[in-house]
Amino acid sequence: MMPDLLPLPVTLLDRFARLGVDVDEALRRAQVPRSRFHVPKPQGTTAELFALWRAAEEAGGGDDLGLRAGSQALPHQQNVASLAALHSQTLGEGLAKLARYKRLVCPERIAIDVEEGEAMVRFEWLLAAADAPAALIDCIFAGVIALAERGTGEPIRPRRLELTRRLAHEATLRAHFGCDIRFDSPFDVIVLDAGLLALPLATQNAPLLAVLVPGLESALEEEDASRTLADDVQTTLSRSLCGERPAVDKVARSLGMSPRTLQRRLGELGTTYQKLLDDVRHRSARRLLAKTDLGAGEVAFLLGFEELNSFTRAFHSWEGTTPARWRATAR
Numbered sequence: 001m002m003p004d005l006l007p008l009p010v011t012l013l014d015r016f017a018r019l020g021v022d023v024d025e026a027l028r029r030a031q032v033p034r035s036r037f038h039v040p041k042p043q044g045t046t047a048e049l050f051a052l053w054r055a056a057e058e059a060g061g062g063d064d065l066g067l068r069a070g071s072q073a074l075p076h077q078q079n080v081a082s083l084a085a086l087h088s089q090t091l092g093e094g095l096a097k098l099a100r101y102k103r104l105v106c107p108e109r110i111a112i113d114v115e116e117g118e119a120m121v122r123f124e125w126l127l128a129a130a131d132a133p134a135a136l137i138d139c140i141f142a143g144v145i146a147l148a149e150r151g152t153g154e155p156i157r158p159r160r161l162e163l164t165r166r167l168a169h170e171a172t173l174r175a176h177f178g179c180d181i182r183f184d185s186p187f188d189v190i191v192l193d194a195g196l197l198a199l200p201l202a203t204q205n206a207p208l209l210a211v212l213v214p215g216l217e218s219a220l221e222e223e224d225a226s227r228t229l230a231d232d233v234q235t236t237l238s239r240s241l242c243g244e245r246p247a248v249d250k251v252a253r254s255l256g257m258s259p260r261t262l263q264r265r266l267g268e269l270g271t272t273y274q275k276l277l278d279d280v281r282h283r284s285a286r287r288l289l290a291k292t293d294l295g296a297g298e299v300a301f302l303l304g305f306e307e308l309n310s311f312t313r314a315f316h317s318w319e320g321t322t323p324a325r326w327r328a329t330a331r
Contacts, residue, residue: 006049006106008042009079019068022059029055046125049106053133063169066138067176071146079105082143084216086151087209092197094151095121098144101216104223108140111239114194118159121190124238131291134165137188142176144190151201162189166293184292186242186302229255229265230276237280245304248273282318285311289323290330296323 009015013034017023027034030051036042044052057065078086081101085094099110099121111122123140125132141161148156157178162185173181236251251273252262266272281303288299300311315323 005043005045008037008044008049008052010037010040010042012052013037015069015073016056016061019061019065019072021056021061021065025059026052026055026061029058046106047130050130050133050136053136053139057133057135061135064138064172064176066133066135066140067142067172069135070139070142070144071176073143073146078147080212080216081105082147084209084212085147086201086203087205087212088151088201089204089206090197090201091148091152091199092119094147094201095119095144095197098147101220104216104219109235109239114197117194119192119194119197121192123188123190131164131287132188134168137163137165138173141188141190145177148196151203152199153202154199156192156196159191159193162187162191164188164287165291184294186288228269229262230269230271233262233266233273233276234280237277238284241280241284241303245306246277278314278318281314285315285318285323286326286330289327299323 013023013027016026024034030048032044032048032052036044053066057063081098081104084101085098088094088097095112099112102108102110109124111124113120113122121144123137145156145158160180160182161173161177162182164185164187165183167183170181170183232255233251236254237246240246240251248262249259252259255262257265263273266276284303285299288294288302289296294302296311297308300308303311305311305314312322315321315326319326321329
């Protein structure tokens, strides 16, 4: 399975301090030692990164911490995925490179779908056991828009944002992004006008990109070598759980094999398609119940259950209680 270890930006604590965060207090609250950042390439788990962002908000960062952190990032604070994006020819190519190489710097998946004149840039944390902090999501979204504006030299306004959180700070988000904000969504999504993807980037640099890409592709090959078929199945399922019935034949087809071959190879790994589906549904159900105000019937639909009773029985087998009681306790 994919290791839950990601690079912690060496500039993270300095950025927090510059934005008014009491860094010592944030580290104490997050239970992350400062010495973790005293090495050339700091690393931590997804849970530790989430804890740091939550603690930073509580230690003086404020409700707009993520927006300020994402929009005020300095050029030397860009990661390799962002640099590859900025050196691309068009905004569409840049976003595609950002999506492709983002998982080299954190276990976050970015998917881009274009349909009916809209480009939907969707974000998902693959290894998160808990919800991503709102401040971190805000930082990522603000950072993507800031990157697009820096690259194109033009103001970029999304059509809307879709957020997997309850209604909160709507006015602040609207003022920053200048667009409609939708809460209680199944995924965190930036929706752009598809025509923006054709905009040329003033920061494009083909020679530098030619030097950068081979190393990134080599790193991707090394990472892919550590992935298993079970990882690929869970990733595919996680993306498809949006009101679709997660049929094994469709997942198998997307992975280039027959359902029988998929089941056999999963058996060789000591698991089954149904177990992986249950794991993804369980994780998604916890996230949706804890983070949104969607009704149990709506959650059941998004997870591909044909009826509410089926979802309720499954959830009881996972948690030993009903979705409603679990949500009340989680709150």
